[in-house]
Amino acid sequence: MVRAQTWILAKHFNGFPKESDFQLKEEELPEPKAGEVLLEALFLSVDPYMRPFSRVRMKEGDVMIGTQVAKVVQSRNAAFPVGAHVVSRGGWRTHTVSDGSDLVPVMPDWPRDVSLSLALGTVGMPGLTALYGIEEVLELKSGETLLVNAAAGAVGSVAGQMAKMKGCRVVGSAGSDAKVAFLKELGFDEAFNYKTVASLEEALKKAAPDGYDCFFENVGGPFSSVAMSQMKDFGRIAVCGSISTYNDTEVQTGPYPQMTMIVKQLKMEGFMQSRWEPKHPESLRRLMGWLKEGKLQSREHITKGFENMPAAFMGMLRGENTGKAIVEV
Numbered sequence: 001m002v003r004a005q006t007w008i009l010a011k012h013f014n015g016f017p018k019e020s021d022f023q024l025k026e027e028e029l030p031e032p033k034a035g036e037v038l039l040e041a042l043f044l045s046v047d048p049y050m051r052p053f054s055r056v057r058m059k060e061g062d063v064m065i066g067t068q069v070a071k072v073v074q075s076r077n078a079a080f081p082v083g084a085h086v087v088s089r090g091g092w093r094t095h096t097v098s099d100g101s102d103l104v105p106v107m108p109d110w111p112r113d114v115s116l117s118l119a120l121g122t123v124g125m126p127g128l129t130a131l132y133g134i135e136e137v138l139e140l141k142s143g144e145t146l147l148v149n150a151a152a153g154a155v156g157s158v159a160g161q162m163a164k165m166k167g168c169r170v171v172g173s174a175g176s177d178a179k180v181a182f183l184k185e186l187g188f189d190e191a192f193n194y195k196t197v198a199s200l201e202e203a204l205k206k207a208a209p210d211g212y213d214c215f216f217e218n219v220g221g222p223f224s225s226v227a228m229s230q231m232k233d234f235g236r237i238a239v240c241g242s243i244s245t246y247n248d249t250e251v252q253t254g255p256y257p258q259m260t261m262i263v264k265q266l267k268m269e270g271f272m273q274s275r276w277e278p279k280h281p282e283s284l285r286r287l288m289g290w291l292k293e294g295k296l297q298s299r300e301h302i303t304k305g306f307e308n309m310p311a312a313f314m315g316m317l318r319g320e321n322t323g324k325a326i327v328e329v
Ligand SMILES: NC(=O)C1=CN([C@@H]2O[C@H](COP(=O)(O)OP(=O)(O)OC[C@H]3O[C@@H](n4cnc5c(N)ncnc54)[C@H](OP(=O)(O)O)[C@@H]3O)[C@@H](O)[C@H]2O)C=CC1
Pocket: 047, 048, 049, 125, 126, 129, 150, 151, 152, 153, 154, 155, 156, 173, 174, 175, 176, 179, 218, 219, 239, 240, 241, 242, 243, 244, 245, 271, 272, 273, 274, 316, 317, 318, 319, 320, 321, 322, 323, 324, 325
């Protein structure tokens, strides 16, 4: 018998999440049956989607949704032997009994000198999101100018670096001066702190006086409207996320984008990285290749202790993370 800890959604979030919306529970897990494995979590991912998806995909009392890198500690499933590392969609749990259907083995030949936590970040779902946004949605081309917001985060930092690899001019916005310095370290051509600039419009104009060919949108809300007005004619916008709206209790309205889109003849496409799932293995190999070649830098914001999952989640929503937010058990 193993005693597992889980974090439960005690109460649907109303506005910004509170400590009391979560509840830590303990349970005794049964021994794995034929075809099952017992997993021990090593690293848990802290992702923005948990905020909006908790509302549509969860009910109160459910284990918080999420992915983790886990080690197989008991196995009655030949596909997942003891000692294997997997990415599991088991949620906020220290231990999980799984029949294997929600498990993806960590890439074979994962280098010893690369932390397995990156399978939740640069060489995982956020890295894939950046890659598909840049290549499949924007079809970014050499010489183009790209704007990325939430640029110092897990997705934005990879999107910006990929654009640099493609020979683009890249402008990033982020919420602190330390994050702006990080973006410069990554090779962004221009970066600014959207919280302290006197005018977002002026900051965007100053960074790219001729406007933007492409916009990798992670933030939504008022930032989006201002950025849209700075697009070049026939500009392309990849709508990846809308984090500035996730905690809203009332729907934000206007300014409405239609006239700007018509006059500038813009193309705007929302996407989920899961659309390209068949490409994931090859895409992960490409991300790992760039990492090993030193073309892609990766930063993590690691919080220690499973008991700190809610704090890490709320901290990420407040912008405390530079790079990928992770909890190490
Ligand atoms: N479509 C898809 O398939 C996927 C979409 N996403 C989306 O991509 C975006 C980035 O995700 P990810 O890289 O994992 O997260 P990050 O690592 O970027 O962490 C979230 C960051 O969002 C910023 N932020 C929080 N609140 C606001 C706000 N009100 N206004 C502006 N910025 C804010 C903070 O940075 P700062 O200090 O700069 O404000 C914070 O650090 C999210 O919108 C997420 O939902 C992520 C994965 C898949």
